[in-house]
Amino acid sequence: MANQAQAITPDKPDETHKRPRSHELNALLGLVGIALIFEILGWMLQGQSFLFNPQRLSIMILQVAVIGIIAIGVTQVIITGGIDLSSGSVAGATAMVAMSFAQVSTYPRAVYPEWTDLPVIIPLLIGLSCGLFAGLINGLLIAFTRIPPFIATLGMMVTARGVAKWYTKGQPVSFPTDTFASLGQGMTPVIIFLAVAALFHVALKYTVYGKHTYAIGSNEQAARMSGINVERHLVIVYAIAGLLAALAGIVVAARGLTAQAGMGIMYELDAIAMAVIGGVSLSGGRGSIVGTLIGAVIFGVIISGFTFLRLDAYYQEMIKGAIIVAAVVADVYRQRMRASSR
Amino acid sequence: MSTDRKIILKTEGLTKHYGGVHALEDADFELYEGEHVAIVGDNGAGKSTFVRQITGVEQPTRGRILFEGKEVEFHNPVAAREVGIEAVFQNLALADDLDVPSNIFLGREEVYFNLGPFSFLNQRKMYQRSREALEKTGVKIPNLHNSIANMSGGQRQCVAISRAASFASKLILMDEPTAALGVQETTQVENIIRNLKERGIPLILVSHNLRQVFNLVDKIWVFRRGRIAGMLEAGKTDGNEVVSLITGVQSGVHENASYI
Numbered sequence: 084m085a086n087q088a089q090a091i092t093p094d095k096p097d098e099t100h101k102r103p104r105s106h107e108l109n110a111l112l113g114l115v116g117i118a119l120i121f122e123i124l125g126w127m128l129q130g131q132s133f134l135f136n137p138q139r140l141s142i143m144i145l146q147v148a149v150i151g152i153i154a155i156g157v158t159q160v161i162i163t164g165g166i167d168l169s170s171g172s173v174a175g176a177t178a179m180v181a182m183s184f185a186q187v188s189t190y191p192r193a194v195y196p197e198w199t200d201l202p203v204i205i206p207l208l209i210g211l212s213c214g215l216f217a218g219l220i221n222g223l224l225i226a227f228t229r230i231p232p233f234i235a236t237l238g239m240m241v242t243a244r245g246v247a248k249w250y251t252k253g254q255p256v257s258f259p260t261d262t263f264a265s266l267g268q269g270m271t272p273v274i275i276f277l278a279v280a281a282l283f284h285v286a287l288k289y290t291v292y293g294k295h296t297y298a299i300g301s302n303e304q305a306a307r308m309s310g311i312n313v314e315r316h317l318v319i320v321y322a323i324a325g326l327l328a329a330l331a332g333i334v335v336a337a338r339g340l341t342a343q344a345g346m347g348i349m350y351e352l353d354a355i356a357m358a359v360i361g362g363v364s365l366s367g368g369r370g371s372i373v374g375t376l377i378g379a380v381i382f383g384v385i386i387s388g389f390t391f392l393r394l395d396a397y398y399q400e401m402i403k404g405a406i407i408v409a410a411v412v413a414d415v416y417r418q419r420m421r422a423s424s425r
Numbered sequence: 426m427s428t429d430r431k432i433i434l435k436t437e438g439l440t441k442h443y444g445g446v447h448a449l450e451d452a453d454f455e456l457y458e459g460e461h462v463a464i465v466g467d468n469g470a471g472k473s474t475f476v477r478q479i480t481g482v483e484q485p486t487r488g489r490i491l492f493e494g495k496e497v498e499f500h501n502p503v504a505a506r507e508v509g510i511e512a513v514f515q516n517l518a519l520a521d522d523l524d525v526p527s528n529i530f531l532g533r534e535e536v537y538f539n540l541g542p543f544s545f546l547n548q549r550k551m552y553q554r555s556r557e558a559l560e561k562t563g564v565k566i567p568n569l570h571n572s573i574a575n576m577s578g579g580q581r582q583c584v585a586i587s588r589a590a591s592f593a594s595k596l597i598l599m600d601e602p603t604a605a606l607g608v609q610e611t612t613q614v615e616n617i618i619r620n621l622k623e624r625g626i627p628l629i630l631v632s633h634n635l636r637q638v639f640n641l642v643d644k645i646w647v648f649r650r651g652r653i654a655g656m657l658e659a660g661k662t663d664g665n666e667v668v669s670l671i672t673g674v675q676s677g678v679h680e681n682a683s684y685i
């Protein structure tokens with residue numbers, strides 16, 4: 084025993100906390116590359132800098148922030164090996180509901196004329212509960228009926244959109260109180276986004292919750308055999324995703340001072356794109372909040388870069404679609420490389 | 426050896442049917458404290474099925490399992506682990522994307538204080554204890570923070586075994602732990618097993634490798650077509666006798682290379 088132990092030279096202490104983090108680094112290099120391309124194109128085609136324009140940067144960050152909040156939840160879902168297609172619709176539905184409890188009494192056509200000028204906490208809690216409820220249903224369906232996440236959340240996508248339209252029979256809901264509106268004003272959405280990102284970065288990296296999230300996406304059977312309550316965990320993860328979609332919906336409504344039934348359409352795909360661009364693997368088990376954060380900024384740079392270059396909106400959509408596919412192809416390709424190098 | 430040693434594990438009429446497949450039939454098995462035994466048998470003989478019934482992965486169709494004299498029913502692997510039974514399964518139960526300490530402690534993470542799922546992980550302690558566990562096995566893994574996916578079959582198996590060995594207090598079962606390993610890696614696994622013997626932890630080893638079985642264990646249980654064909658004391662038998670029990674052919678010597 085003793086000589087056996089001696090035969091093993093222990094790792095050098097400085098190796099102790101060395102962790103490989105290639106996909107975040109790749110995403111970061113990608114970000115730098117893309118930003119440089121737009122910078123060069125900017126000088127060539129527009130005769131001005133793309134990056135050194137505080138106004139453009141702040142608009143870009145604001146655009147990214149709302150969908151980024153959704154992407155934080157979606158990242159966790161994807162790490163478990165699942166997907167959430169309902170987030171855009173859930174954001175839309177909760178925006179409608181939350182806004183209806185945030186209207187001012189001076190507006191004559193409030194949804195609930197007897198419930199106006201309520202403290203901001205009330206629409207906030209009602210909205211978040213709606214998202215939590217939608218997420219819980221997603222999670223319960225996926226964990227206990229074993230239907231694929233794709234189908235369960237597709238159903239929720241259609242249903243929640245239906246709720247958003249039915250709620251006021253298609254009428255927009257407007258005129259929120261100042262305190263509610265302040266949730267979306269100035270840089271508040273960005274602060275909310277970063278706070279949410281920091282919270283779940285810590286949760287994923289340093290808590291049991293995070294460890295089990297990765298374990299389930301990596302090998303669900305192994306997770307189960309190790310005593311992880313996979314069903315309960317999936318319900319929690321989808322519930323969090325629903326909660327964050329609701330938060331995003333509330334922020335958009337507060338920022339635009341209005342909520343409409345069509346709000347949040349395609350947000351789910353943008354959020355998934357941010358995660359995948361940031362190195363979150365659609366086959367589960369890999370990815371991080373830092374990666375998604377970088378993915379979100381890449382996404383924002385590309386969109387604002389196209390606007391900056393005055394690229395037609397139709398082309399923008401086409402290119403956005405191509406980027407999503409390219410990110411997924413890159414992910415599949417990485418999987419193959421890994422499988423064959425084993 | 427002392428004569429009145431305690432029985433750790435005993436099965437009576439343990440049976441498992443998968444629909445019409447009688448994978449395990451009326452198995453009466455016993456294991457004494459400190460004892461290392463092997464289970465040998467042809468493919469499909471029911472060895473893995475037996476392991477799965479003992480470890481709570483599956484529930485037997487009928488029969489009784491007695492652990493330390495008391496009848497037990499394990500509804501899941503966690504229940505078996507809670508009484509001190511650990512297992513290394515034939516298909517590795519590892520999470521590829523996690524690093525070594527995360528795998529060793531999967532499902533029983535060390536935390537600073539318990540806040541349910543949101544407890545903070547004591548990564549340092551898990552790292553330290555993983556390194557100790559691996560040092561005992563003599564396995565070299567350069568960086569424990571690498572994900573398991575990037576490791577060789579031998580390293581992965583050693584992680585799985587270290588995981589079981591570092592938690593097992595009463596009994597450890599290994600289902601063909603060296604089947605996919607090279608010579609050197611097999612030696613490492615065998616060293617881990619010898620170390621368990623020194624620590625007095627009972628072992629049930631499923632193996633196809635008769636040389637290994639004769640080197641490591643006290644008794645050999647032979648399974649054939651879902652039944653226990655017999656038990657032989659390693660010191661009082663030879664390869665021919667074991668092979669004839671495995672194949673069910675009493676006369677003639679089977680120099681079948683896959684067994685020897």
Ligand SMILES: Nc1ncnc2c1ncn2[C@@H]1O[C@H](COP(=O)(O)OP(=O)(O)O)[C@@H](O)[C@H]1O
Binds near residue numbers: 469
């Ligand atoms: N989950 C299952 N469903 C149906 N049949 C099974 C299952 N598991 C094992 N069997 C069958 O039970 C028999 C014993 O299998 P197993 O215990 O894996 O054998 P061994 O490990 O000795 O090679 C085989 O005939 C096998 O096909």
Ligand SMILES: [Mg+2]
Binds near residue numbers: 472473474515600
């Ligand atoms: Mg087997």
